[in-house]
Amino acid sequence: MSNLSYRKVLPFAAGLILIVILLSQYPPINQRLIWYREVTLAYVRGVIYPAGPVPTPLPQPTVAQAGTPAVAPSKTPIPTSAQLPPEATPTSMPSPTPLPGSVMLASPAWEKQDINNCGPAALAMYLRYFGWEGDQFDISNLVKPVREDRNVNVEELIYYVRTQAGWLNAEYRVGGDIQLLKRILAAGIPVMIEESFYFEDPFWPNDDLWAAHYQLLTGYDDAQQTFTAQDSFHGANHKVPFSTLDDYWKIFNRVYILVFLPGQVETVKSILGPDWDVDTNRRHALETAQAEAEADPEDAFAWFNVGSNQVYFENYNEAALAYDQARNLSLPQRMLRYQFGPFLAYFHAGRNQDLLALTEYALQRTPNAEEALLWHGWALYRDGDSTAAVEEFRAALEANPNYLDAQYALDFMGASP
Template sequence: MRAPLLPTLLLTAGLLVGATVFGASRLQPGGTGPVTASPAPVQAEVEAHMPAVVEPPAQEATPPVPEPEVVTPPPPPPLPASARVSGVRHEYQRLNNCGPVTVGMALSRWGGRLDQYDIAPRLKPNRGDVNVSPEELAAFARSQGMNVHLAMNGDRALLKRFLAAGYPVIVETWFITHDSGGMGHYRLLTGYDDTKGAFSALDSYMGPLTMPYARFDELWRSFGRTFLVVSPPEQAGEVRELLGFRADPSAEKQEALRVALAEAERRQDAVGWLNLGQAKLALGDARGAARAFDEAFAAKADPSLDPTRPVRVAGGLPWRAMWYTFGPLEAYTRTGRYADVLRLTNAVLRDAPAHEEALYWRGRALGALGRPAGAKAAYREAVRLRPGYVRARAALASL
């Protein structure tokens, strides 16, 4: 340890210098030192009986403690120009079944044999459920004994690392159909090709397809670039290595905030502000999130996200956006803006009456406004629609 050594060396050096000067001035007659008066008799007596001053032997200098060597980890190996994950079974979906199908396809990479007819009844206990959240997909995969990394703010390099290592990746993207307009949609990425500048994906609605990098990112950013990696527990070490800094949840969320803030300031569009609000909320900043969501609702709508129904918007967002994202409802609830929560959930429930998440947040707002009967009714309906909805059950029990 270097800190305690320096004062000791200084003290020893000081004593050595002092002893040398003292001895030289007393033992060398006619020395060149300053002339002093003869000592008084008592002082001479004392000095006559003082032992001769002997300089201690020179001490060997203590070798300096070397600084610890800074080891820079080697850069990750270069990725191949293309890669494809094998052993994944494709399945076409029935109505609103992209979530059950996509998680089933991801599980098939690791030997899973379940299809949508096995999975959908567990993820969608009522046929009117228009949304299966990423958290629900992750919970189902974990119930099958798998590990899941679920996060926002993925990027192209991260996706390619996983794909090159043999891991398919579930991504949540915006999806536009000519007859039904814009909506959320899961896809399973299974490869990439830099020469073509595109990802390969298994799409439960369209079948196998390729997605150009830039076009894919535009659709992906509508959901904050959410991704899920499903893997066996024995692969946990390799998954952490592939994630890099993202294996630390705090660092991952901080980086998501940095990217979302830069993108929102640069693009000034509703999707950018929505992603910024989600990033702030993930770090516990409900007030900052609410301000960002306000900007999203105030932004100019992008008609390209729902070209068949451009007038159906929730502020600057396509009208179905609130089917899939609940950050504004949570932020407004946590900041006491219950009227905004009721306004937004009323709009969702008008188009999707069996939307259990909207019912849950409606119950939260009604309860905070002192309307327990309305809150109880909302929670009961949410639990009826999804009996395993833990948050709604807990809220109902607390009334």
């Protein structure tokens, strides 16, 4: 090609490249490009690290490991021992008023979730019910400032409401049931839950398709045996059968989030009864999980819930044994992207090799999971590799710059971010 031809082509090529760059900054196109990149990277990881089952428990030595460094891996000091608090004596509750056969609350303006943003999207719709005027990005910019972060915890959503919408009250409890959800809705209060979700298409070879999802419930119909959900993925006024919801909800210890006006505090207390007290609520959830595990010893999620509730009471050895049972029965591949009780249990039970195995598995599935990075760092520290531990703590803080436990870990190590 002649020099003249080059001079003609080069400006055209440069202009074309500039147009592509500018178009890639347009939010809808940029979001799609990020999604394609994430899908590609997930598939490549699945090829390099085949998605096998969650590792089963390792054989335990009969003699405890000596020389384990003492550390409380949290910004909050952790007691050295704890027992279940004494059973609270519930106050007598009036006979419940019969519930209506159906309830349909006003539906807030529906919002389609951004990538990995069902929690902020569901919460945005929840707050909008009470007149809030923001959107999911107002929430995600605080609780998950890195867009590729794949998980938002219940505690992070509660934190947002309490710090950014302080004119509303926010609480969460576990161990709910279908009747409780109906009572809350009948009182005129929507309720948000975390539950299972199944992808239509695999992200890697042998993908089990399981993930987590938040949705906002705004009604129910006994005749149809369905809830009405404002679902940021499936759409507004999405119908969910009672039985399906309970099956999907159980995997997350039947956690539920309540946002309500200050004038509704007594109403919420009346609905929850003894479960208004957080310790009592956890004890009830533990009893439910234990009963379900006893009724069906092959139920991995019942055992997992036993472990999670034992972690709350800082009974880490008991929690670790319950998680052992769940792991032996098999758990979803992405489970440790969303639930981190096993990391705490094995750390505090002194089972460092199990902690290493689980965090390494979790990071193969989700390399930027700040919780797995943090606990992998503590496992490395326990293993005597302080340098590698600091790098993991830094990676956790990079994955979520607002992650206080990662900053605490770096402070503990005397290291800079």
